[in-house]
Amino acid sequence: MEEKGAENGVAAMAACYQGFDPAAYLQYNYTPPRADFERKDSIVPWKLACLHKAFTEGDVSGELLVDIGSGPTLYQVMSGCEVFNKVLLTDFLEVNRQELRRWLQDEGGCSLDWTPFLQHVCKLEGRRPSAWTEKAAKLRQVIMDIVTIDVHCPQPLALDALPSAGADCLVSCFCLESVSPDLAAFTRALGHIGRLLRPGGHLLLIGALGESYYFGGPGVKIPVVPLNEAQVCASLKESGYTLIRLEVYTLPQDMRVGVDDVSGVFFVKAMKE
Numbered sequence: 001m002e003e004k005g006a007e008n009g010v011a012a013m014a015a016c017y018q019g020f021d022p023a024a025y026l027q028y029n030y031t032p033p034r035a036d037f038e039r040k041d042s043i044v045p046w047k048l049a050c051l052h053k054a055f056t057e058g059d060v061s062g063e064l065l066v067d068i069g070s071g072p073t074l075y076q077v078m079s080g081c082e083v084f085n086k087v088l089l090t091d092f093l094e095v096n097r098q099e100l101r102r103w104l105q106d107e108g109g110c111s112l113d114w115t116p117f118l119q120h121v122c123k124l125e126g127r128r129p130s131a132w133t134e135k136a137a138k139l140r141q142v143i144m145d146i147v148t149i150d151v152h153c154p155q156p157l158a159l160d161a162l163p164s165a166g167a168d169c170l171v172s173c174f175c176l177e178s179v180s181p182d183l184a185a186f187t188r189a190l191g192h193i194g195r196l197l198r199p200g201g202h203l204l205l206i207g208a209l210g211e212s213y214y215f216g217g218p219g220v221k222i223p224v225v226p227l228n229e230a231q232v233c234a235s236l237k238e239s240g241y242t243l244i245r246l247e248v249y250t251l252p253q254d255m256r257v258g259v260d261d262v263s264g265v266f267f268v269k270a271m272k273e
């Protein structure tokens with residue numbers, strides 16, 4: 001019976017995602033105030049700083065970085081693209097893969113201008129902001145593919161998507177808790193993506209704390225499993241990771257803009273045992 005329940009929960013979640021609207025989602029979360037590069041307490045600069053530090057502090061290296069559940073966003077690989085010469089983007093929905101492909105092909109039609117994000121990461125790297133064009137070119141050069149993923153499958157990617165050695169590093173932002181009907185499914189998904197990572201490889205995980213829903217488009221209310229820090233740490237341990245660092249950002253009142261009920265954001269750097 002338990003297995004049947006789990007399958008039904010995952011199928012119901014997949015149905016919720018049919019109304020996901022990448023352009024609306026980007027407007028809700030990746031424009032001011034949540035993406036305001038002039039504000040010290042804005043969420044996106046905090047996330048970019050966590051990722052920059054994690055990718056550049058010396059212990060993360062290798063060939064292949066896989067982004068789990070990319071959605072329609074690119075910010076999560078803007079630091080990693082300087083460390084890995086192969087980056088694989090993944091998402092469950094074709095509409096998101098198409099959004100990413102439009103940026104990759106650089107023929108216009110993207111729903112969001114990523115320039116301010118690229119400029120901010122250049123500043124974090126001590127480069128002049130005008131180097132954003134070089135960073136965009138670097139990103140387009142290292143992204144090898146944009147493929148389908150389902151984190152609820154024990155084998156989340158197609159068998160030929162990865163070399164047999166696995167990925168050297170995984171990054172995943174706001175995906176697992178937003179696609180899992182409950183904590184058990186979240187923990188199982190962590191285990192499934194862990195199988196894509198070589199032993200000793202790193203996981204950089206960003207997610208929502210205390211979130212029970214978010215809008216994936218006008219009127220598209222998607223349920224989320226509300227997590228606290230202790231649950232995140234316990235799930236990582238149970239799924240075969242060693243925690244290196246956990247950082248938490250608490251949303252100021254004016255970052256709560258009605259598109260979700262997030263109370264905080266966690267950043268985890270962990271290593272696969």
Ligand SMILES: Nc1ncnc2c1ncn2[C@@H]1O[C@@H](CSCCNC[C@@H]2Cc3ccc([N+](=O)[O-])cc3CN2)[C@@H](O)[C@H]1O
Pocket residue numbers: 014017020029034043044069070071072091092093096149150151152174175178179208211214260262265
């Ligand atoms: N089975 C599956 N396997 C893999 N990916 C899947 C699956 N199902 C759906 N997906 C894929 O996963 C999805 C990823 S977007 C999920 C959005 N997460 C919640 C949202 C995000 C957000 C952003 C920023 C801030 N903030 O404070 O700045 C807060 C928040 C909290 N609300 C989507 O791309 C879908 O396409």
